[in-house]
Amino acid sequence: MHAYFVPALALGTSLLILVLGGALGLPLRRLPAALGKVLEALGLTLLFFAANLLIAAAVLLLGRLVAREFLPLYYANDVALLVCSALQALAFQWWREVATGRDPTKRR
Amino acid sequence: MKTSVRIVGLAGLLLFAAAAFTPLPSLLARQLAVASHPGPADAIVVLGAGVNEDGMLGGASLRRALAGILLHRQGLAPLLVLLGPSFDGSPPEAKVREQLARDLGVDPGRILTLQDAWTTREEAQKSRVLLAARGVRRILLVTDSQHLVRAIPLFARQGFEVLPVVADEESDRPRSPEGRLKLARRVSQEIVARAYHRVAGYL
Numbered sequence: 001m002h003a004y005f006v007p008a009l010a011l012g013t014s015l016l017i018l019v020l021g022g023a024l025g026l027p028l029r030r031l032p033a034a035l036g037k038v039l040e041a042l043g044l045t046l047l048f049f050a051a052n053l054l055i056a057a058a059v060l061l062l063g064r065l066v067a068r069e070f071l072p073l074y075y076a077n078d079v080a081l082l083v084c085s086a087l088q089a090l091a092f093q094w095w096r097e098v099a100t101g102r103d104p105t106k107r108r
Numbered sequence: 109m110k111t112s113v114r115i116v117g118l119a120g121l122l123l124f125a126a127a128a129f130t131p132l133p134s135l136l137a138r139q140l141a142v143a144s145h146p147g148p149a150d151a152i153v154v155l156g157a158g159v160n161e162d163g164m165l166g167g168a169s170l171r172r173a174l175a176g177i178l179l180h181r182q183g184l185a186p187l188l189v190l191l192g193p194s195f196d197g198s199p200p201e202a203k204v205r206e207q208l209a210r211d212l213g214v215d216p217g218r219i220l221t222l223q224d225a226w227t228t229r230e231e232a233q234k235s236r237v238l239l240a241a242r243g244v245r246r247i248l249l250v251t252d253s254q255h256l257v258r259a260i261p262l263f264a265r266q267g268f269e270v271l272p273v274v275a276d277e278e279s280d281r282p283r284s285p286e287g288r289l290k291l292a293r294r295v296s297q298e299i300v301a302r303a304y305h306r307v308a309g310y311l
Contacts, residue, residue: 002283002284003283003285006129006284006285007129007285036114039113039114039117039118040114040117041117042118042120042121043112043113043114043116043117043118043120044117045120046119046120047113047116072226
């Protein structure tokens with residue numbers, strides 16, 4: 001039961017969001033494009049996360065040489081880095097959207 | 109470029125779904141883990157896992173220490189070696205564990221501590237220096253089931269005969285999505301650590 005509760009709940013609330021979107025007049029045919037944007041944000045998050053991890057490892061290894069004390073690589077093993085990467089990815093994605101004049105908020 | 113980023117995103121999404129909502133992490137964890145094989149030895153070596161700034165042992169550290177103390181109380185080895193340095197101004201983990209062992213009735217004369225080993229490789233090297241003079245060859249090595257895969261060859265390289273003892277903090281069969289994600293993270297972390305050790309020539 002525990003294993004299926006969260007995915008079942010997420011599926012149910014996703015259907016509710018679909019209904020809510022319809023009630024607000026959002027066209028269903030634009031949903032695939034929106035999901036594409038979600039994948040884009042997710043992809044950017046993963047790429048930024050990988051870059052952040054590599055940079056963190058390099059900084060810690062270099063820091064060991066410079067500070068002459070042990071800096072564990074575990075410092076980079078923090079969920080907060082994933083959240084920061086997601087924020088960076090969202091900011092970057094929106095920056096690109098706004099810069100290329102595809103800001104949907106301006107079309108309204 | 110947009111398509112490539114979306115493919116990365118899709119791969120990430122599928123990976124997340126597999127890790128959170130399927131038993132994949134458990135299957136991987138069981139494939140990559142070592143089982144306990146306790147037996148009589150010359151010493152029990154309990155690897156470090158971390159202590160908080162206020163001197164409270166982390167969950168993994170406490171479990172490993174208790175497993176080591178129990179093995180000692182069962183009479184499997186005369187010496188109990190507790191490892192663990194100080195983290196960001198905390199008291200040394202080894203000293204906190206030593207106090208715990210004393211409080212639980214272990215003879216202080218049977219406890220040895222190592223407070224200046226930061227990595228598993230250093231723990232193996234410094235354990236050899238500490239234990240070689242005492243004629244210790246066969247050890248019960250206490251850590252988690254994933255870590256043991258890397259720790260066993262590192263200690264064997266130092267001339268020890270290793271009997272592994274598992275002290276896991278988390279189940280390898282979690283039911284909740286969060287538990288599965290935690291296990292997936294632990295397994296991935298260990299896979300990266302093993303790769304790093306191979307590239308660096310430590311294994």
